[in-house]
Amino acid sequence: MDRPMPKYHFACMSFMFTLRDVFSSRRHVLQEVGIKPGFHVLDYGCGPGRYIIPLTELVGKSGKVYALDIHPIAIKRVKNIISKNKLINVETILSGNAADVVDESMDVILFYDTFHLLSDKKRVLQELHRLLKPTDILSFSNHHMKKDEILSELTSSGLFRLSGKGRKTYSFLKEA
Numbered sequence: 001m002d003r004p005m006p007k008y009h010f011a012c013m014s015f016m017f018t019l020r021d022v023f024s025s026r027r028h029v030l031q032e033v034g035i036k037p038g039f040h041v042l043d044y045g046c047g048p049g050r051y052i053i054p055l056t057e058l059v060g061k062s063g064k065v066y067a068l069d070i071h072p073i074a075i076k077r078v079k080n081i082i083s084k085n086k087l088i089n090v091e092t093i094l095s096g097n098a099a100d101v102v103d104e105s106m107d108v109i110l111f112y113d114t115f116h117l118l119s120d121k122k123r124v125l126q127e128l129h130r131l132l133k134p135t136d137i138l139s140f141s142n143h144h145m146k147k148d149e150i151l152s153e154l155t156s157s158g159l160f161r162l163s164g165k166g167r168k169t170y171s172f173l174k175e176a
Contacts, residue, residue: 004070004071004072004073007073026050026051026054027054028168029051029112029141029168029169030051030054030055030058032139032166032167032168032169032171033108033110033137033139033169033171034108034137035055035058035059035107035108036058036059036107037058037059037060037062037063038059038060038062038063039058039059039063039107039108040059040063040064040065040066040105040106040107040108041055041058041059041063041064041065041066041106041107041108041109041110042066042068042098042101042106042108042109042110042131043055043065043066043067043068043110043112044068044098044109044110044111044114044124044128045068045069045070045111045112045113045114046067046068046069046074046078047069047071047074047113048074048077048078049067049074049077049078049081051110051112052065052067052078052081052082052087052090053081053085053087055110056085056087056089056090059089061088061089063089064089064090064091065089065090065091066090066091066092066093066098066101066106067090067091067092067093068092068093068095068098069093069094070094070095070096072094075092075093075094078090078092079092097123097124097127098127098131101131103130103131104130104131104132104133104134105131105133106131106132106133106136107133107136107137108136108137108138108139109128109131109132109137109138109139110139111128111138111139111140111141112139112140112141112142112169113141113142113143113144114142115140115142115145115153116142116144116145121153122157125154125157125159125160126157126159128159129159129160129174129175132174133174134174134176135173135174136173136174137163137171137172137173138154138160138171138172138173138174139169139170139171139172140154140169140170140171140172141168141169141170150170151170154170154172155172158175159174159175160172160173160174160175161173161175
């Protein structure tokens with residue numbers, strides 16, 4: 001996706017995610033990732049910010065969460081979460097890329113339910129590769145794609161290799 005989806009579509013998507021979260025807590029998804037205190041985590045395509053609070057709890061005061069989205073409404077919702085919960089270790093990025101984020105500064109990148117919307121998948125994978133530390137994790141989930149598609153799309157570039165599969169997520173490691 002090269003530009004924000006219409007506001008109505010974003011509102012419907014957010015509502016559906018809220019319903020889904022009733023049956024499948026975001027904390028359960030994040031348990032598969034292995035996030036520890038002090039980690040720096042990028043939520044790429046953060047949407048309405050469903051992962052923000054559990055992420056800040058996992059990374060603790062010494063860690064940092066970056067919430068990136070191309071949609072101004074998404075960033076506004078995350079900023080509301082930050083304000084309401086008095087979070088000090090979350091930074092929002094309104095953009096389609098993380099150009100201002102330092103190379104190899106992320107311990108974990110969450111890449112959930114956005115890949116199928118991208119027009120330039122290769123460019124985004126290169127960007128995520130640039131941001132991820134050499135031995136750390138790209139956590140991927142996309143219920144719009146089949147397992148074979150996921151593995152092919154993420155490994156064919158030579159940027160990532162599969163390191164594990166949980167119930168909800170795939171873990172990929174950065175290739176040199």
